[in-house]
Amino acid sequence: MAATINLELLKRLCEAHGVAGREDSVRALVHEELEPLVDDISTDALGNLIGVRRGNGGPRVLIAGHLDEIGFLVKHIDADGFLRLQPVGGFDPSRLPAQRVIVHGFAGGRHRGSIGVAGKPIHLQTPGEVKPVTIDDLFVDIGLNGEQAHAQVEVGDMVTFDRTLETSGNYIMTKSLDDRVGVFIMLEALKALAGPVQAEVIAVATTQEEVGTRGAMTVAWSQAPDIAIALDITPAGDFPGAPPEFVAVKLGAGVALKIMDVTAISDYALNQRLRRIADAEGIPYQLEILGRGGTDAGVMQRSRGGVPVTALSVPVRYAHTPNETCSTNDIQAAIDLVARFLERAHLSA
Ligand SMILES: [Zn+2]
Structure with a gap:
C-alpha cells in the first residue's frame, strides 16, 4: 500500500532550484516551512538554515538534510x-x-x-x-x-x-530527490513528534554538500551536537544489471540505515538504538554499506571532540540524474524512525 506523504510539499521542494553556493531560493522555501516548527531559526555565513526546537534537559540531536542539488x-x-x-x-x-x-x-x-x-x-x-x-x-x-x-x-x-515531480504508483520520479527528500523528512519528522520531547532538536538544512559537505562542517562545529544524523538518499541497486553484492538496498524495503560509507563509520551503539526502535515500532529498514561516496555525517563525526553519527537514507534509483526515483513507503519509514528516535533520544538505550 502506498504511504500518504505530503506530496505537495515534496513537489515544491524538488522543483525548486539551487546548486551548491546558490541555495537562496530553496532556503527561503524551507525557512517558511521550518519556522513554525522550531523556537529559533537562523542562517549562518555559509547559508546553513538552523532551526532549534528547545528540549528539556535531553541531548542535543542534530538532524540534517542538504539544500543543494547537483547542477x-x-x-x-x-x-x-x-x-x-x-x-x-x-x-x-x-x-x-x-x-x-x-x-x-x-x-x-x-x-x-x-x-x-x-x-x-x-x-x-x-x-x-x-x-x-x-x-x-x-x-x-x-x-x-x-x-x-x-x-x-x-x-x-x-x-x-528542467523536471517536474511525477508519481507512478508508489514511486516518485523527479530531479533533486538528492537531497530535497532529506529536507522533507526533517520537516515531516518534526511535525510527527508526539508533543514536547526532552532532546533539543537542531534541524539543519545544510549547504554545499555535493561539493564536499562544506556547510555541514561549519554547522557541526557551531552547534556542537551530542548526536548527529544525516538524512539523505543512497543509490539503490534493484534495476537490471546492478550487482546486489555491491548495492544491496532496494526501493520499498524501508529506510536505509548506514553502517558505513567512504566518509564515516556510523556509531554502532546509535545504530543499535535505531534498530531497536524500528523493530519495536514495526518500521521497515535496510542495513547499508556504501563503497563509494558519503554524506554530511562524515564531517559531522569529526567535528570538535567527535560526534556519534549515522545516516538515514531513502534508496534512490538513477541517483544524480534528472529521473531520481524512490518509493513513498521508504520516505514514510524514514519520517517515522526519525520522529520516534527524537522522542526517545534522552533514554540511554
Ligand atoms: Zn545527497
Missing part, C-alpha cells in the same frame, strides 16, 4: 550564444545529452535549454566515430544568438535540470 554553472558563452558547463557536483556525462535544463540568467530571465553534443550530428556518424561523451563535449542551446545570450547570461549563472 552546473555557465563557464563560457560563445559568439553564437552556445553555453559551456562547469559541473557543480558529480555527473556521469553519458546521462546528460538531450536533457532539458534551465539557465538562471543574471538579468533575471529563466532560459530553457537543451544539452547538445559538439561534433558531427549523430545520424551522420559512422559506427567507428561514436565515442563516449565527456563534459567538454557538451553545450547548452538556449535559442539565443551571441548578442542576445551575452545580454541575458554571464559566466557563473546557475544551470539546473
